[in-house]
Structures are given as structure tokens and as C-alpha cells.
Amino acid sequence: EGRRRGSRAEGGAAFETARCPLPPAVPDLLGRDAELARLRAEAAADAPGGVVVSIVGHPGVGKTTLAVSAAHELASRYPDGSLAVDLRGTDDRPLSPRAALEQLLGALGLPARQIPASEPEQSQLFRSLLAGRRVLVLLDNAADEAQVRPLIAAAPGCLTLITCRRALAGLETARWVWLDPLEAPAAADLLSVIVGPDRVLAEPEAATELVALCGNLPLAVRIAGNRLATRPNWSIAYLAGQLRDERTRLSSLSAGDLQVRSAFEMSYGLLSPSARRVFRRLAAIPGSGFGPELAGVAAGMSAAEVQVRLDELVDVNLVQAAVIPGRYQLHDLLRIFAGERLEAEEEAAERSARSEELLSYLLRTATIAGRAFDPPVLTAHPFASLDEAAEWLYREASNWRAAQRRAAAAGRHREVVDLAIAMHWYSDGRTQQQPWDEIFALGAESARALGSRREEAALLNFLGWARYFCLGDNEGGRAAHEAALALAVEIGDRTEQAWANASLGSVLTRMGRPEEALEHARRAVDLSGDLPFWLGQGSIRNVLGTILRVLGRPGEALEVHRGLLADIEKHYDEAHPFARRFFHSATLQCIGLAQNETGDWPRAAETFRRARELFGEGGNALEEADAALNEGRARREAGQYEAAAECLRAALRGFTGVAAWWPRARALAELSTVHWLTGDAAAARRYRDEALALCEELGTPQARALACELA
Numbered sequence: 287e288g289r290r291r292g293s294r295a296e297g298g299a300a301f302e303t304a305r306c307p308l309p310p311a312v313p314d315l316l317g318r319d320a321e322l323a324r325l326r327a328e329a330a331a332d333a334p335g336g337v338v339v340s341i342v343g344h345p346g347v348g349k350t351t352l353a354v355s356a357a358h359e360l361a362s363r364y365p366d367g368s369l370a371v372d373l374r375g376t377d378d379r380p381l382s383p384r385a386a387l388e389q390l391l392g393a394l395g396l397p398a399r400q401i402p403a404s405e406p407e408q409s410q411l412f413r414s415l416l417a418g419r420r421v422l423v424l425l426d427n428a429a430d431e432a433q434v435r436p437l438i439a440a441a442p443g444c445l446t447l448i449t450c451r452r453a454l455a456g457l458e459t460a461r462w463v464w465l466d467p468l469e470a471p472a473a474a475d476l477l478s479v480i481v482g483p484d485r486v487l488a489e490p491e492a493a494t495e496l497v498a499l500c501g502n503l504p505l506a507v508r509i510a511g512n513r514l515a516t517r518p519n520w521s522i523a524y525l526a527g528q529l530r531d532e533r534t535r536l537s538s539l540s541a542g543d544l545q546v547r548s549a550f551e552m553s554y555g556l557l558s559p560s561a562r563r564v565f566r567r568l569a570a571i572p573g574s575g576f577g578p579e580l581a582g583v584a585a586g587m588s589a590a591e592v593q594v595r596l597d598e599l600v601d602v603n604l605v606q607a608a609v610i611p612g613r614y615q616l617h618d619l620l621r622i623f624a625g626e627r628l629e630a631e632e633e634a635a636e637r638s639a640r641s642e643e644l645l646s647y648l649l650r651t652a653t654i655a656g657r658a659f660d661p662p663v664l665t666a667h668p669f670a671s672l673d674e675a676a677e678w679l680y681r682e683a684s685n686w687r688a689a690q691r692r693a694a695a696a697g698r699h700r701e702v703v704d705l706a707i708a709m710h711w712y713s714d715g716r717t718q719q720q721p722w723d724e725i726f727a728l729g730a731e732s733a734r735a736l737g738s739r740r741e742e743a744a745l746l747n748f749l750g751w752a753r754y755f756c757l758g759d760n761e762g763g764r765a766a767h768e769a770a771l772a773l774a775v776e777i778g779d780r781t782e783q784a785w786a787n788a789s790l791g792s793v794l795t796r797m798g799r800p801e802e803a804l805e806h807a808r809r810a811v812d813l814s815g816d817l818p819f820w821l822g823q824g825s826i827r828n829v830l831g832t833i834l835r836v837l838g839r840p841g842e843a844l845e846v847h848r849g850l851l852a853d854i855e856k857h858y859d860e861a862h863p864f865a866r867r868f869f870h871s872a873t874l875q876c877i878g879l880a881q882n883e884t885g886d887w888p889r890a891a892e893t894f895r896r897a898r899e900l901f902g903e904g905g906n907a908l909e910e911a912d913a914a915l916n917e918g919r920a921r922r923e924a925g926q927y928e929a930a931a932e933c934l935r936a937a938l939r940g941f942t943g944v945a946a947w948w949p950r951a952r953a954l955a956e957l958s959t960v961h962w963l964t965g966d967a968a969a970a971r972r973y974r975d976e977a978l979a980l981c982e983e984l985g986t987p988q989a990r991a992l993a994c995e996l997a
Contacts, residue, residue, distance in 0.1 A: 306369040306393035307609060308424060311358040312351050314479040317472025321463055325356040328461050329363065329445050336444035338460040340428075342453050346505035347465045349449035350426050357424050357447060364445065366419035369393050371437070374574060375429035375450060377621070379688070381574065383436040384721070387412055390423070390437065398680060399716045400908075403756045409436035414947070414983055416441040423447070431456040473497040473507050480511030485522060492523040499529040509553060550623045553604055560587075564595040565604055566631060568616055569624035570641050572648075572692065573684030575613050580685065583647045586640060613681075648682070648689035649701045655679045656708030679712065683720060690728055699732035703741055706732075710748055722752035723762075739773060743782040746770035747789060754793050764793045781822070784813035788826045791833055800836045807833050824850055824869055828876050835876075840883035847877045871900035871909065878916055882923075891920035891929075908949075911940025915953050922960050931960050951980040951989060955996055 315322075321341075328339050341349045354370075361368045371389050374381045387408035391401050394415050402408050420443040428434050428450040434457065439446045448454065453462060468476065474497050478486040486493045500506035510529070514520055554562060564585040568576070571584050582592040596614060599605035606615045616624065628637060654668060658675040669675040679686070686705070694702045706729025713722050726749040733742035747770045754763025771786035773779075791807035794800070807830040814826045831846035851873050858866065874897035881890035894917035901910035918933030934957045941950035954977035961970035974996050981989035981996075 306371060306389055308357050308361070308368050308370045309350070309354050312355055314476060315351060315355045316476045316479065317468045318348070318352050318355075318465075321352055321465065322356060322359070324463055325352075325447075326360070328463075329356075329360050332442070333459065334442055335440045335459055336438065336442060336446060338438055338446045338448070338457060339463060340448040340450060340454045340457065340460045341463045341465060342450055346501075346503040347467060348504035349465055351504060352463075352465065353424055353426065353447045353449050357422055360445065361422060364420045364422040364443075366421045367393075368422040368424070370424040370426060372426045372615075373428045373433055373437075375427045375433070380429035380433060383433055384408060385684075386425075386433075386437050391415075399719050401719075403721075404758065405436055410983075411947070412437075413440055416444055420444060425449070428454065430454070467502040468504060468507075470494070470497065470502060473500070473502040473504075476504060476507050477511050480508065481514045481522075485514070489522040492521070492526050496522055496526040496529065499526060509550070513553065513556065550604070550620060554623075554627060557598065557604075558595075560591075561595040561598045562627070562631075564592055565599055566624050566628040567640055568605070569621055569628050570637075570644050571616075571685060572688030573682070575608055575610075575615050576685070577612050577614070577681070580644075580647075580682065581614070584640065584644050586643070645689050645692060645698075646701075648686045649693055649698075649705055652679065652682070652686035652689070653701075653705045653708040656705070656710075656712045659711040659714075660708075676712070676716075680719065687720070687725065690725065694728045694732055697735075699735045702732035703729050703736065703738065703745070705729070706745055706748070707741065713748075713752075722756055723749060726752050739777050740779050740782070743770045743773040743777070743779055743786075746773065747782060747785045750786075750789055750793070754789075754796065760793055760797050764790065764797070767793060780813050780816060784810045784817060784822065784826060787813065788829045791829050795833055795836055800833055803833045804830075804837060824854070824873070828873060831876055831880065835880045835883055838883070840880040843880040844877060844884070847873055847880060851877065867900050867904045868906060868909075871897045871904070871906070871913070874900070875909075875913060875916065878913075878920070882916075882920060887920045887924035888926075891917050891924060891926070894920060907940055907943060908946055911937045911943075911946065911953075912949060914940060915949060915956065918953075918960075919956055922956065922963070927960055927964050931957065931964075934960065947980060947984055948986070948988060951977050951984065951992060954980065955992055958996070 325339060328337055331337055341353050357368055357370070369390055371386050372381070373386060382405075384405045387405065388398065388401050390412055391408060392398055394412075396411075402411060416439050419441070421439055421441075422445045423437070423439040425434055425437055425446060425448045428448050430452070431454050434448055434450075434454065437446075448460070454460060467473075474486065474493055477493055477497055496510060497507055500510055510525060514522065514525055554565065557565065564581065564587070567585045568581060571580060576584075578589040578593045578596060581596060582589045585592050585595070587595070596605060600607050600614070604620055607613075608615050632640075655675040655678050658669055658672055669678070690702055690705050693699075693705075706726055709720075709722070709725055713720070713725075726745050730742055730745035730749055733739075733745055746766050750763040750766030750770060752763075753759040753766055767786045767789045770782055771790065774782035774786055787806040787810035791803040791810060794803035794806065807826070810826045811830055814823045817823050817826075827846055827850045831843040831850070834840075834843040834846065851870075854866075854870055854873065874893050878890045878893035878897060881887075881893060894913050898910055898913035898917060901913055914933045914937035918930045918937060921927075921930035921933060934953055937953045938950060938957065941947075941953055954973045958970045958973035958977060961967075961973060978993055978996055981993040
């Protein structure tokens with residue numbers, strides 16, 4: 287691909303709904319009989335695009351409680367799984383559709399590193415996995431229609447439940463269920479269930495006053511009831527008296543969000559001083575989740591100390607334990623409340639110092655973790671292993687990405703640039719895991735602000751790669767690489783000139799302009815003489831050979847690739863074994879493809895076999911499957927039909943395992959051809975029909991062309 291990059295991968299498709307489970311059922315749902323009946327009726331209705339129901343109401347009115355209760359009750363109607371995602375619609379930065387789809391696809395068995403990068407691809411993949419299945423999806427705390435549309439389980443037999451403050455009137459096929467505060471008797475019944483009927487019967491007037499002060503909102507009543515239930519010596523009148531005090535309620539409980547905030551205020555007041563400090567300082571964490579280590583940095587405590595306080599916060603329902611053990615979340619309203627307490631109770635200088643320390647920690651640790659993957663370093667880093675560094679970067683991604691954005695806005699350009707550059711090699715094998723276009727664009731902008739033109743050129747090249755290779759945006763990639771080239775020429779940076787030209791060769795080939803691509807590739811080879819072999823020369827020469835093959839000059843392509851293969855042996859001891867094996871395999875693939883063009887099918891098949899073995903040894907599942915597909919095609923052309931079918935079935939298994947749908951369609955088409963040649967018409971038709979269905983679903987120009995060939 288003309289970059290020091292790995293190949294794009296896509297995820298698997300086995301259902302693992304435990305990764306996006308429904309929240310636990312609430313045993314004491316009261317006063318919602320009519321709404322539950324409505325949801326049952328809606329779920330029973332048939333709809334070609336699945337049933338979509340939006341539950342709407344004020345914060346704390348019980349939207350999530352109703353949705354979760356209904357989901358548990360209806361789950362038996364959806365035997366293929368029930369999934370739930372918190373969309374964080376009240377955050378300053380709600381969960382993006384792409385991030386939500388990553389969670390949903392992960393729950394369907396797709397490894398994070400193999401999930402497609404773009405939202406449309408993710409949404410298409412999500413819908414394709416739901417086709418023919420009955421699945422319930424709960425989308426909690428939605429922000430707006432644009433956030434929700436790509437996440438809807440738009441397949442017959444599926445149900446999507448949405449909770450949101452707004453009506454989402456723009457959703458074309460949705461039904462709406464509106465929630466009002468509970469009737470006073472139902473609110474009193476809820477309090478009675480939580481604290482026990484004897485206490486309510488003993489203080490009926492105080493109980494009536496208490497639920498009224500809670501605005502009859504289920505969340506407020508539940509939190510107040512929990513406080514009473516865990517403090518049996520308190521009277522209901524005592525708690526009502528606390529709520530009656532406007533200085534602690536902030537304002538009347540009947541005024542919108544303040545209904546919930548007053549309950550939070552009471553819970554907060556019961557905490558130990560150190561737990562209060564931890565809670566309010568959690569508001570500074572920029573991402574969606576955190577562990578004890580990050581909470582400790584925010585609070586100014588050790589991870590061990592903060593763990594004790596987190597347990598206290600979980601006990602009083604101010605912090606939620608996440609599905610992943612050792613991870614925690616703040617509900618959207620609780621995050622707002624924590625921020626208010628932080629501003630009210632801590633001096634500006636202290637808030638600034640804590641925020642600075644947290645931001646610096648995230649930027650510094652992400653940069654160190656990213657640098658662990660630099661080929662000159664590889665193992666020289668403070669993490670116990672590369673896997674540990676990768677796990678930290680994946681787990682804390684929402685936090686370090688937010689830290690990079692904040693640093694850019696604050697003018698901390700040096701740190702923004704360092705982080706972006708550190709992600710260069712880490713991003714290689716994780717093309718789908720992060721929004722690399724945003725990360726590298728921020729880096730390029732900060733380098734420009736610093737006047738660091740060499741770094742700007744490098745980051746523009748990284749940005750071009752992120753656009754064309756990760757997102758399929760060829761035009762955007764071309765523009766970034768042309769900007770990098772112009773800047774590199776201006777400052778005399780031969781290294782970035784070489785990479786920009788090589789990348790333009792790859793992009794222009796993808797755009798159907800191989801003659802222009804060849805000019806850039808030749809310039810890249812001429813400029814790459816000063817680059818280390820493993821970090822430049824080899825990749826650039828493979829780009830040249832690939833373009834020559836595309837131009838119908840396989841003999842010249844073979845000369846380039848074979849010369850490169852000989853040089854690999856000369857430089858064998860200079861590279862890390864993983865990088866060496868991958869590059870060797872990729873070069874063999876290039877040679878095999880050129881041999882195909884010469885009609886030397888038996889030799890091409892053997893070349894692909896060697897590449898396939900090396901990719902397999904390195905754990906490169908997608909590349910191994912691709913080599914198996916190429917080997918199968920070569921063996922079919924050589925008349926080795928049984929061996930061809932075996933290779934193609936292996937390719938099919940590999941592509942299915944990583945959800946690589948376009949290569950899978952090609953493998954199905956090849957299998958159909960092989961079975962026609964062996965006289966097995968039934969199998970040939972079966973594979974052809976499956977390929978046609980997949981091509982229709984994909985809808986890309988390539989897929990349409992293949993469908994025409996198969997028809």
C-alpha cells in the first residue's frame with residue numbers, strides 16, 4: 287500500500303452478547319402497567335425494517351427502568367440475543383454512532399482491531415449480521431436522530447428500544463411511548479417497597495411529603511428510599527426535612543433536572559470526606575469510563591486508596607461498576623453533578639492543578655505506550671509487554687483521545703504532536719480501532735502551529751494514510767499526501783518526499799490512474815536510498831512492482847519484487863522477527879500476483895502457499911485468508927481442482943472469521959467456478975447464489991461487477 291503499514295482487517299461474527307448485556311432487571315417497577323402493555327403490543331407488531339420504539343420523558347422519570355424491564359420481559363421473543371448500549375446523550379460529547387457500533391459489533395463477536403473504520407461500513411455490517419435473526423437492542427440515553435439511525439436493528443423480527451429526553455420525531459418508523467412522573471400513590475408504593483411498608487404506614491404524611499419533594503420521579507424516590515433503607519434509625523420525616531431545605535436542594539424538586547440533583551446531593555452528603563473528593567474529581571476524567579489507576583490520578587491518591595473510595599461510591603449508587611471488571615462509569619447526570627460540586631467546593635488553583643496532572647498523565651502515558659511499537663524500540667518501554675501497552679491504549683482510548691483534543695484547544699501543541707507521532711506504528715495493525723484521521727489531523731495542525739514543518743509533513747503523510755487506507759477516502763488521502771509532498775519539497779526533506787510519492791502511487795492506483803502512480807513510485811524509489819531497508823526502501827519498492835503489474839508489465843514487476851526478496855535475505859538480521867515475517871510474506875504475495883499475470887499458475891500457487899504459511903505463523907488471519915484465495919485461484923487455473931477447492935474453503939473460513947465480506951464474495955465465486963469445472967452443479971449454484979446475495983448486500987462497484995460475471 288505504499289506505507290510502512292499493516293493490512294486492513296475486519297472482525298468476526300460470533301455472537302457474544304455478554305459484552306453488551308442488558309442492565310439487571312429492576313424488581314420493583316410500579317405504576318407503569320399501561321406503558322408495559324403498550325410496549326408488548328408494539329413488539330408483537332410486524333415491520334419490514336424491525337420495530338422501533340422510543341421512550342421519551344424528563345431525566346429521572348424512569349425511561350431506562352421501563353425500557354430495561356420491558357427488555358427483560360420481552361427477551362424470550364428474541365432468542366438470538368439482547369444488547370444494550372448507553373449513548374450518553376446528555377454529555378457534551380455523546381457517544382458517536384461509530385463508537386456505539388464498535389460496541390455492538392464487538393458484542394456480535396468482532397475483535398476491536400478488525401471492526402471497519404467508517405460508520406457506514408459498520409452500520410451495514412451490523413445490519414447484515416442481524417439479517418434472519420431475532421435480536422433486541424436497547425439504546426439508552428440517546429442524543430438525537432442522527433446518533434440513533436445507524437444503530438437501529440433494521441431487520442424483520444428485531445426490536446429496538448430507545449430512551450431519550452426528546453421525541454426523536456425525525457425517526458421515520460418509530461413509535462413513541464411518553465412517560466410522565468408517577469401518580470402520587472404509585473410513588474408512595476415505590477417508597478414502601480424500598481423501605482418497607484411498616485415505616486410508610488407509621489409516617490404516612492411524611493411519606494406523602496417525601497415523594498412530593500422528589501417530584502414523584504422514580505429515580506429521586508428510589509435514591510431517597512435507598513438512603514432510608516440503609517439507615518433504619520432515620521425517620522422519613524427527618525429525610526423529608528433535609529429535602530425541604532432549599533440550600534441543599536439547589537431549587538425546587540419540581541423544576542426539571544433539579545428533581546434528580548437533590549437526591550444526588552443527599553447521597554453525596556453521606557459520603558466520607560475522601561470519597562466526596564474522589565467523586566467530584568471524577569468529573570475531570572474526559573472519557574466514558576475509568577479504572578482505579580486513572581481515578582487515582584484524578585483524585586490525587588494511589589490506585590489502592592482510590593479503590594476503597596470507589597467501592598463506597600458504588601455502594602451509594604453514585605458510581606456504576608461497568609461490565610468489564612475493574613472499570614467504572616458515571617451516569618450522565620451524576621457527571622454533571624460531580625462537576626458542580628468540584629467547582630463549588632475546590633479552589634480554582636486546585637482544580638487547575640488536578641486537571642493539569644490528569645491531562646499530562648493521559649498524554650504522557652499514551653505517548654509512551656504508542657512508542658512501545660516503534661520498530662527501533664519494540665520492547666524498550668515501561669509496560670510489562672507490548673500486549674499490556676496495547677491494552678492500555680485500547681481501554682483508555684476515549685480518555686487519551688479527549689486529552690489530545692483538550693491539549694490542542696489549550697495550545698499544548700508539543701504534546702499533541704508527540705502523541706500523534708507515537709501512534710504511527712501502533713496504528714499499523716489497528717486500522718479500524720481508532721479515528722486515526724482525527725488523531726493525525728490534530729497532530730498536523732499542532733505541528734503547523736509550532737512551526738515544525740518536518741513533523742507537519744510526516745503527520746500529513748500519516749493523515750493521508752488514515753484517509754485512504756483506513757476510511758477508503760482516496761480523494762482526501764491524495765490531498766493530504768500532495769500537501770505533505772509540497773511541504774517536504776519546500777524544506778528539502780527527502781524522507782517525507784519519498785513517503786508522499788509512494789503513498790500517492792498507491793492512492794492514484796486505487797483511483798484508476800496507474801500511469802501517474804508509476805511516476806510517483808519511481809520518484810519514491812529514487813528518494814528512498816537514504817532510508818533504512820526495513821523502514822522504507824522495501825515497502826516503496828513493493829509499491830513500484832505492484833503498479834507495474836497493474837499496468838500489464840508483470841515481467842518488470844517480477845524483477846522488482848525478486849530483487850527485493852534477495853535484499854530481504856541480506857538485511858535479515860536487522861528487523862524484528864514479526865516485521866521481517868510480515869514483509870517477507872507481503873513480498874511473496876506480490877510475486878505470486880505478478881506470476882499470475884504471466885500465466886505461470888503452478889509457480890504462482892507455490893508462491894502463494896509460502897506466503898500463506900508465513901502469514902499464518904505471524905497470526906495475520908486476513909492476509910493468510912487472502913493468500914489462500916490467491917493460491918486457490920492459481921491452482922484452479924492450473925487444473926488442480928481438488929487442491930483449489932481446499933484452498934478456497936480455507937479462505938472462506940478465514941474471511942468469515944474476520945468479517946471480510948468483499949473477499950468472502952470473491953472466494954464464494956471462485957468456489958462456484960471450481961465446482962462447475964468438476965461437474966458438481968448443485969454446489970456450484972449454491973456458492974454462486976450465496977455470492978450473488980452478498981454482492982447485492984454490499985452494493986459496491988466491485989460487488990456489482992462480480993455479480994454481473996456470476997449472473
